[in-house]
Amino acid sequence: MRLSNDLIQDINRPDINDHKNSFDQISSKLSKKGIDTPDIIEKLKAFQIAIPSWALGQGGTRFGRFLTGGEPRTLEEKIEDIGLLHALNGSSGAVSLHIPWDIPENVDAIKTFATDLSIKFDAVNSNTFQDQPDQKLSYKYGSLSHTDPNVRKQAIDHNIEVIRQGDALGSKALTVWLADGSCFPGQQNFKKAFQRTYESLAEIYDALPADWKVLVEYKPFEPSFYSTVINDWGASFNLANKLGDKAFTLVDLGHHLPNANIEQIVALLLFEGKLGGFHFNDSKYADDDLTAGSIKPYQLFLIFNELVEGMHHMDKKFDLAWMIDASHNLKDPLEDLLQSVEAIKMAYVQSLIIDRKKLWECQESNDVVMAQEIIQDAFRTDVRPLLAEARLQTNAAIDPISAFRKIDVRKSLIRERGMKSVSSGL
């Protein structure tokens, strides 16, 4: 299924006047504060968030999975679904592939297919957290950290194969997330496991093409419940430093213990030039993988505040891998992804309209009250008309979710693919 430009413009038409009124209001309010609205619109238009190939299907828990229907059955259909999102919101122009769930059979054909929908290939993800049917050795007791060198070699070779696949598609980064760890005290020698992980990663690092990066993701627990080898940003940062200039830390918002100050982690990683990218989601308790901004929108905004703050001090191009890493247990996956992208862009724009010069002055003079006023004034500004304007200028929908429902996209997908189609993934 593809959405024509004309169809989206027809849906926009009745809402254009209302939109223009709200856009003019916020533009004049911002210009009084010396904020350049056209510049913000351009930044929004350029901002693209990758959709992972495993997020197009229905998610579930270990207790069950309830179908929405019309799930993409092939890699082509997954890319087609991302094309739908991109046509609606103008900000989903990238896919992040998971290998081996989504190995392209014909690389050239997939590349042409994606280019046709204006979709690029973002970071590729390896998988050594589960055994594949044709796999010789098991990852039950770890992969890159395994005590058996043959298992480590198998995991290293897999990662190098993922780089090869990604390179053929035009990706420029490999994301490594390991489930390696232990479930019981005494099970694993922390030091040896960390050292083996480093040595394995160093072999993968050596196989990176010159213009590639490796992003090292951390997670405190799950599926290992006592310890994880790369458990926090300190462990990842340490590995990234030891590996070299092409290695970076990847922050998944759900991979922190409760109440961790993620924005501070982001600030320090940026300052050290080691922030590689983000996996966006939201959580109440742990790695809940809920819609970005659905539980703690203020935290999301504070993270973007640090990102924008960091941009002011970076001389090199701001080049991070942005991806949604969420699971949709109740919602239509496509609607959920539209909501996540919207929340991320809102947090981004709200942090762009912070009066940063004034904030720095308040910080330097220890004006605690005004510092809070400045950031909360930005957070409490309704920036939705700016997002809608950026979409309108790229021929996307003023209101993506409403357009998705008016077109009845899900019904068409179910008609095309059936109720019981199932995506590859967990």
Ligand SMILES: [Mn+2]
């Ligand atoms: Mn992740």
